[in-house]
Amino acid sequence: MLSxxxxxxxxxxxxxxxxxxxLKTSAEIISEARNALREVRTQRPxxxxxxxxxxxxxxxxxxxENRPPSSFSLHxxxxxxxxxxxxxxxxxxxxxxxxxxxxxxxxxEDACLSFPNPPLDPAKIRRISGARARFHRxxxxxxxxxxRSLPAAHSETMVESKETVTEGGSTAKTNGALTAPNATAHSxxxxxxLPFDQGFRETKxxxxxxxxxxxxxxxNEGDQGKWCARTSSCPSSSDLSRQEARTASRETLQEQxxxxxxxxxxxxxxxxxxxxxxxxxxxxxxCVACTQLHRTLxxxxxxxxxxxxxxSLLNALYKLVDTGSDxxxxxxxxxxxxxxxxxxxxxxVCKLVFKVSRNEENDALMQxxxxxxxxxxxxxxxxxPSNTEAFLYCMGALKFLSGSPGFLTEMIGKGxxxxxxxxxxxxxEDTKKQGACLPxxxxxxxxxxxxxxxxxxxxxxxxxxxxxxxxxxxCTAMEQYTGDKDVCTNIARIFSKLTSYRNxxxxxxxxxxxxxxxxxxxxxxxxxxxxxxxxxxxxxxxxAKSNQARELFSRESGSMETLLTLFQNFYQLExxxxxxxxxxxxxxxxxxxxxxxxxxxxxNIAIHPRIGPVLAANPQVVGLLLTVLESxxxxxxxxxxxxxTAAVNNLSFYQVKNSVLQxxxxxVAELLLKLLVSNxxxxxxxxxxxxxxxxxDLDVCNxxxxxxxxxxxxxxxxxxxxxxxxxxxxxxxNLTVDKDNHAILKEGGGVTKLVNCxxxxxxxxxxxxxxVCKALWNLxxxxxxxxxxxxxxxxxxxxxxxxxxLDEELALNGSFDQxxxxxxxxxxxxxxxxxxxxxxxxxQRRHTFLEPLYAPSF
Numbered sequence: 022m023l024s025x026x027x028x029x030x031x032x033x034x035x036x037x038x039x040x041x042x043x044l045k046t047s048a049e050i051i052s053e054a055r056n057a058l059r060e061v062r063t064q065r066p067x068x069x070x071x072x073x074x075x076x077x078x079x080x081x082x083x084x085x086e087n088r089p090p091s092s093f094s095l096h097x098x099x100x101x102x103x104x105x106x107x108x109x110x111x112x113x114x115x116x117x118x119x120x121x122x123x124x125x126x127x128x129x130e131d132a133c134l135s136f137p138n139p140p141l142d143p144a145k146i147r148r149i150s151g152a153r154a155r156f157h158r159x160x161x162x163x164x165x166x167x168x169r170s171l172p173a174a175h176s177e178t179m180v181e182s183k184e185t186v187t188e189g190g191s192t193a194k195t196n197g198a199l200t201a202p203n204a205t206a207h208s209x210x211x212x213x214x215l216p217f218d219q220g221f222r223e224t225k226x227x228x229x230x231x232x233x234x235x236x237x238x239x240x241n242e243g244d245q246g247k248w249c250a251r252t253s254s255c256p257s258s259s260d261l262s263r264q265e266a267r268t269a270s271r272e273t274l275q276e277q278x279x280x281x282x283x284x285x286x287x288x289x290x291x292x293x294x295x296x297x298x299x300x301x302x303x304x305x306x307x308c309v310a311c312t313q314l315h316r317t318l319x320x321x322x323x324x325x326x327x328x329x330x331x332x333s334l335l336n337a338l339y340k341l342v343d344t345g346s347d348x349x350x351x352x353x354x355x356x357x358x359x360x361x362x363x364x365x366x367x368x369x370v371c372k373l374v375f376k377v378s379r380n381e382e383n384d385a386l387m388q389x390x391x392x393x394x395x396x397x398x399x400x401x402x403x404x405x406p407s408n409t410e411a412f413l414y415c416m417g418a419l420k421f422l423s424g425s426p427g428f429l430t431e432m433i434g435k436g437x438x439x440x441x442x443x444x445x446x447x448x449x450e451d452t453k454k455q456g457a458c459l460p461x462x463x464x465x466x467x468x469x470x471x472x473x474x475x476x477x478x479x480x481x482x483x484x485x486x487x488x489x490x491x492x493x494x495x496c497t498a499m500e501q502y503t504g505d506k507d508v509c510t511n512i513a514r515i516f517s518k519l520t521s522y523r524n525x526x527x528x529x530x531x532x533x534x535x536x537x538x539x540x541x542x543x544x545x546x547x548x549x550x551x552x553x554x555x556x557x558x559x560x561x562x563x564x565a566k567s568n569q570a571r572e573l574f575s576r577e578s579g580s581m582e583t584l585l586t587l588f589q590n591f592y593q594l595e596x597x598x599x600x601x602x603x604x605x606x607x608x609x610x611x612x613x614x615x616x617x618x619x620x621x622x623x624x625n626i627a628i629h630p631r632i633g634p635v636l637a638a639n640p641q642v643v644g645l646l647l648t649v650l651e652s653x654x655x656x657x658x659x660x661x662x663x664x665x666t667a668a669v670n671n672l673s674f675y676q677v678k679n680s681v682l683q684x685x686x687x688x689v690a691e692l693l694l695k696l697l698v699s700n701x702x703x704x705x706x707x708x709x710x711x712x713x714x715x716x717x718d719l720d721v722c723n724x725x726x727x728x729x730x731x732x733x734x735x736x737x738x739x740x741x742x743x744x745x746x747x748x749x750x751x752x753x754x755n756l757t758v759d760k761d762n763h764a765i766l767k768e769g770g771g772v773t774k775l776v777n778c779x780x781x782x783x784x785x786x787x788x789x790x791x792x793v794c795k796a797l798w799n800l801x802x803x804x805x806x807x808x809x810x811x812x813x814x815x816x817x818x819x820x821x822x823x824x825x826x827l828d829e830e831l832a833l834n835g836s837f838d839q840x841x842x843x844x845x846x847x848x849x850x851x852x853x854x855x856x857x858x859x860x861x862x863x864x865q866r867r868h869t870f871l872e873p874l875y876a877p878s879f
Contacts, residue, residue, distance in 0.1 A: 027742070072422050073234060074379045076413070076468065080551060082506040089413060089464055095376060099369050100339040102332075106205050210668040284329065287321050296337060304346045311341075311352040315359065324359045331360055339366075347377045351390050367403065371396075371414040378418040384425045393422065393435060398439050405447055409461040412444075416468035421473035433476065438485045441473055442494060449497045463505045466498060470511035477518045483525055492519070492528050496535055499542075506552060509542055513555040520562035530563045530570040536577050543583050547590060550611050557587070557618040564625035571629040581639075584619060588645050591615045596652075617661050624668035634680070637672040643681040646672075650692045655704045666696065666707035673714040686715050690724055697733055702742070709737070709748040716755040722762070729767060731756055738774040743786060750792040757799035772800065772811050776819055783826055787848040790826065794856045800865070807864045823861040827854065 058126060075091040077083050264398055295317060298310035318324050327333070338353055354373045362370060377383050387393075399415050419437070422428040432438075448466060452458050473491075476482045486492065495512050502508040519525035539556050563570040572578055595612035623642065627633040636642050649665045669689065673682050673756045682689060689711070696708035712730070715721045725731060730752075735748040753771065756762050766772075775793050783790035797811075797819070804810040809821065826832050832849060 064333070069871065074381065076417050076464070077507065087223045087739060089410070089461070091374075091417075093372065095342065095369060095372055097340045097342045100335075100342070100366050101364070102336055114544050121674060128273075199562050206613060214764070220248055262543045270684075288330065291317050291321065292323075296334075299337070299341065304344065304349055307341065307344070307346075308349050308352055311349065311356060315352070315356045318356075319360070324361075326361045328360070335360060335362065335366075342373065347380065347383055348386060351377050351383070351386060355392055355395055358399065363403070363408075363586060367399070367408060368411040368414070371399065371418070375414040375418045378421045380422075381425075384422065384427065387422065388427060388431070393419075393428070393431060393437075397435060397437060397440055399443060403445070406459065409459065409465055413461060413468060413792070415464045416465060416472060420468050420472045420475070423472045429476065429479055431482050433479055433485070435541075437475075438476060438482050439489065440487070441469055441476075442489045442491045443495050444469055445491070445498055449494060449501065452501050458502065463502060463508060466502060467505075467507045467511060468509060470495075470498075470515060474511055474514045474518070477515055482586065483519060483522060485684055486519070487525065487528055490526075492516075493532055496529075496532055496538060500534075500538055503542065503545065506546060509546070511543075513552060513559065517555045517562075520559050525565065526566050529559075529778045530567060530573075533573060535573045536560075536580070540577055540583055541578060543587065544579075547587060550591075550615060553587065553591075554611070554615045554618055557615065557622060561618055561621040561625060564622055564628075568629055571626050571632060573679045575626060575629070575632050581636075581642075584622060585641055585645070588616065588619050591619070592645070592648070613658060613661055616649070619662070620649070620668050624671050627671040629670065633671065633675045634675045637675045637677060637682055638679040640681050643672065643685070647685070647689070647692065648676040655696065655699045655701045659701065659704070662696075663701075663703050663707055666693070666704070666711060670711045670714065673711055676717070683718075686718055686721055687724055690715055690721055694728060694730075697730070702745070705737075706745055706748060709734070709745065709752060713748055716752050719759065722756055725752070725756065726762060726765065731762070731771075732769055734769050735766075735769050735774055738778050741781070743782055743789065746782060747786070747789045747792065750775070750778065750789060750796060754792055754796040754799065757796050760802065763800055763802075766800065767810075772797070773815055776811075776822070780818070780822055783822065784832065785845075787845060787853040791848070791852040791856055792855070794823075794860045798856065798860050801860075801863060820861070820864060823857050827857055827861065 077091075081088070180784065192713055226588045265347070293309050295314045299307055299314070301307065301310075318328070323331075335357065338357055340347065341353055342351075350373055354370050354377070357366070376388060396415050396419055400412060403411070405412060419432075423437075424434055445466070448459070448462050448469075452462065464725065477486065497517060499509055499512045516529060520529055539560060543553060543556055560574065564574060591612045595616060596610055598610050602810050622648075623636065627636050646665050646669055649661060650669070653662050653665075655662050672680075673686075673689070676683065693708040693711055696704045699705065712721075712725065716725060734749040734752050735755075737745050740746065753766065753775070757766060775796055779790055779793040783793070801807060801810050808816050829849075
């Protein structure tokens, strides 16, 4: 019997992962409602919405000093100037050997030395003068654009120094200024700043001249202190290579003259006017100019890192951060990200976006400015180990946006799910390689999993997670970060949502390591209710769907001990925290909610034919369940009492000798009487189902008759509730086994109510019709005249009903879908037809002598 039931359950709940969510058929819905052993359902744990947008909410396990701040100050000075290298902090020692300029070649060995070419024509210098000035000049800190009132002579060239520094008999002249090769930092040049529209006048030929001058040779070879001697009168291969390289460099620069001129024209005619607009005080004008600047740079292909004036432009944009305007800050951040900054500047611009996103009122602004794509590009394109903190604030902004309904579809469409799953995978791989979690990786993983938690509400996200293999990656992250409660809680929230759907539940159930992982977390965080309740809820979902999941969980060492320990701890906690509400009703506590989920796991595991009898024989399990029924009422703890009764029903199914419930069957029956007199139909239904199993025992039948429970069951037949009528018929069927009860059952109009139930539900529920026929069969035992037993009118009605129901064409020609029609045919042929034919023949013959029929276990 147990084996066939187990096969039936497996047939109804196939253990596979379909490509799309499979809807339950009509047949499965009815069949699941009639299974003798049923899974218990409950609501998903509630996660309250945080009032403030922060990296870590009030329930975080991180202390303020051990987590990155959500509030911080950010100014223009926070950014690094891109035109100068950061100071290293190390003082460099001066060169010990002072290089000297070479004299004219007088020997054969010196004849092979290469001397630099003379400078190019000044006219050509002016034509391509914008080549490399950006490497030597920066905008002043006082304004976006340098002073435009400089004289024309100063705007064209650098002022030549009239002083000549002479040391060791050697001199050098660079850009019109004489400097010594070993000049100290105090002797360095400070050129006059040039405006955007007239700067960059230093030519590539000038730079080349500096590189090929005698001073350059001394700079490159000064550590030797002298010119290298040649052993041959002919140039060496290395000398030829250098000469060829210089020649090729000059040719390349000349080929780029035209392109440089075009860039200059575009800069002066298109970009500089917009930069002047950014100097206006009006914020709206700045925003418009910023948007126009972004569009113009994109049109001129000047976004990214290859833009020649990128550094000066970035410095100008950084100064606008101090305005403090959220709309302007958002546009600045988008433009700065488009220029592909890195390092500290990438961190600061991510902080800038995070700061704006903390205000929920800015969500519409962020959506209209399309900031989502640049943020995702940061996660896709930048290096994670060197930019973990920048990723943290970038992901924090994405987390806030994912909680806004308007962003959900857009984020999924732009590939956010794929990006986040890849990020989790990369962190898992890096942690495995390093053998330990990387700094700040835990903080980042909290933000990533919180974002995924918001996204899984979409069916498209769930489909993507299955296709990407995200569930094993999340399990791996949970294993690696078991010491981080925030990470584990977020992943548990993801799984609690996913396992509410059949295909996602099957995917997690097939990951065999998840059961040991969940048990280890339950043991580690026994007093953390928010994490415990979600893990227990996940286990309840897994064990409700398949027998394989029930078996895999029960095989884990200490699985039942862990559940029972949690049950005892939270039951004691719930007892101490119970307080009546203002209206007299006691609200459900968090501890009670944990008990509801724990009992659900026990009830679902008990469905397994091997595990169920073991649990029924476990005094601790049965004792805890009965304790709940003793101390709780439907009015105060509705879900807890109903789930407990459902668990007792599953355990009472197993009629084994060592069953604790069988030994306490009369006490259990007495506890359940209070449910029958309640106004809660769900509680009544669960109690009747338990009576259906227990009433197979003669002592329980006598107890029910003494307590007039049979009258209550007859009244339930008129409830017009199909499931209640089904369970009540089962109890009455067991009561009819005792012949002494026949007269009592007939007195209250029981036969008429049974026939009415057959008429109302028979054509659509052959299982219920079968139970009615069995009960009528037992009541008509040893009766020679059916009319005397049932009454003339009832007998005639019964003959008509049975005759029509046994007509296959009439009985199965209902308006059912194909699947439901097959289901009805199966139960009509195997259950209803054999019993109904015997009952019809008995009524027609008016007498027969057969063994009484028993109700199946519920």
